[in-house]
Amino acid sequence: MDYQQTIAAAVHCSGIGLHTGSKITLTIRPAPPDSGIVFFRTDLVGKRKVRATAKSVGGTNFATSLIGDGFVISTIEHLMAALHGHGIDNALVEVDGDELPIMDGSAAAFSYLFNSAGLKSHQVPKRYMQILKPVVITEGDKRAALYPADGFALTYEISYTHPAIQNQRFDIVVTPQSFQSELANARTFGFLAEVNLMRESGLANGGGLENAIVLGNYSVLNAGGLRHPDEFARHKALDMLGDLYMAGYPILGRAHGFKSGHAMNHKLVMALLEDKKAWRLVDGRPNRNAVADERQAVQVQAT
Ligand SMILES: [Zn+2]
Helix, strand or coil, X not given: CCEEEEECCCEEEEEEECCCCCEEEEEEEECCCCCCEEEEECXXXXXXXXXXXXXXXXXXXXXXXXXXXXXXXXXXXXXXXXXHHHCCCEEEEEECCCECECCCCCCHHHHHHHHHHCEEEEEEECEEEEECCCEEEEECCEEEEEECCCCEEEEEEEECCCCCCCEEEEXXXXXXXXXXXXXXXXXXXXXXXXXXXXXXXXXXXXXXXXXXXXXXXXXXXXXXXXXXXXXXXXXXXXXHHHHHHHHCCCEXXXXXXXXXXXXXXXXXXXXXXXXXXHEEEEECCCCCCHHHHHHHHHHHHHC
């Protein structure tokens, strides 16, 4: 039996918001069993808490946003991915602005904080959302899907005409170890032309080469290049991991994204939650060997 986990001590970081460009401080605190991931706006008075669930998602334009009682918290997906990836079930996330700090555009800073503080087990069984039958969302050639599996695996495929991206596929069996080594440091990306347009609409004011991969017409403009040759597909897998955690529980199943973004990932989670025959909550992982079995299955698929 595996148990629910929280962070062992409070951790803090500061950075700028991608869209507002303002300085934001983030504090992640331990939280009791069965409380889930709760966000808390410390700069407002009144009811300021909102639990991270699909029903609280209020926007999926360029980022995933939560809507509370009269307030918003945007760009939560990279932190949600880190919480999902590290196996953190319960945490209180305090933020003093309307978006999370973008840090370096990946989840590496959050992963570092979790490792620095360590995790604490609650001695309460970990509750998973086990996928029982396929749930598939399609829009044109885009696709986001969940399938039954004993472990948690994720495949993401990306297809761009841009010469630096083209077709990339990334497969991962998600564990705290694989999350940290394969996904955590994959950065978000944007096209220079789009970044300029977004700035004209008041977005991406904090965006730049220090917190995103920026693509010119032909190549990556960041002086250091890429962290992985397929960093784009890895980042989209990271986004999907974060968006799936809005189901409210860690997933037991296989996720597949093909050109899907936050909006489709959200639709997938909503479709899953609405179909009560597509999932059940289980206490503890049914078969611990499934991770090894799935790693093999994923490798077979990838060939
Ligand atoms: Zn992202």
